[in-house]
Amino acid sequence: MEINGVPLHPLVVHAAVVFVPLAALSALVYALVPRWRWALRHPMLAVGIMAVGATQLASLTGESLKEDRGLFTPLVEKHEMWAGRMLFSMWVLVALMAVAWWVLPHVTALAGKADKEVRVKALVLPVTVLLPIAAIVTLVFVYMTGDAGAKAVWG
Template sequence: MGPTLINGIPGHVLFVHIAVVLVPLTALALLVCAAWPQQARRFGLALPVLAAVTLVSVPITTHAGEWLKHHVANDPLVRQHAELGDGLLPWTVGLFALAVALWWMQRRTGAASQADPAAVDEEARPGARARGALRAAAVVLSLVLGAGAVVQTYRIGDSGAQAAWHDNFSTTRTPETGSR
């Protein structure tokens, strides 16, 4: 599915940074576009593209992580990290699906306002209440999906740091070697 080693370094430790940045960024962009339709028009196709890149980054990262899991000592913290990592994909699928839905709704309402320039006022157009209800639902969904994805990303990252760093450092400062 993707490289497991990059320049001699396990790919997982590099790919993880993509997901750690893109998941919260996608969640924030999704919330902004759901709450403010004018921002959704500005984002345009960039929102679903961002969500797609985020979605694709997760299985690439987990694939590289599975490889790494089989190349380190058997550790319960590593197993816990891997299990948590498997739980991020459904959240990013939800972010992507909502991003596509918002983009599609924005295109439809944008096309309708261009077809009827006299109906510039959103409240005056037919179906304004339904659009308002859909927007409210989109805001709530983006909050739920975004918060879930970000919290899951945090939990995965924390467990990965625990797995990587437990017993791998000293709590006391080590003496410096060499002279300056």
């Protein structure tokens, strides 16, 4: 896949490079700073959905670039390995973000400073613990993927 002779993968990757860390950081803040949940609730989920879409598209265009150009080197394979892990972690993160969006209580400053009722109390603690862990793992994977991709291109 190309646009005017430029492979689509390097263009799409920039969307993932922006949205994945934003999604992970917003998930961290959402889980760890309850008083900001009411403001972050919808933007966090929207950025998460955009990040998983950008990551999926980067994966598809990367596979296409590898096949079209015959890039079967060990460095490209390493980049592909980390990219697969990042894609999986991003899907896990966005799923946890959706559950957190639905489950975690949030103070709505516009409606009287009272927490919204918890929908499933048994999920509050697991989501509050798993969401930051998934966000940190995703940040590590996005770094490792980018580092391996840079080495594959420039190394």
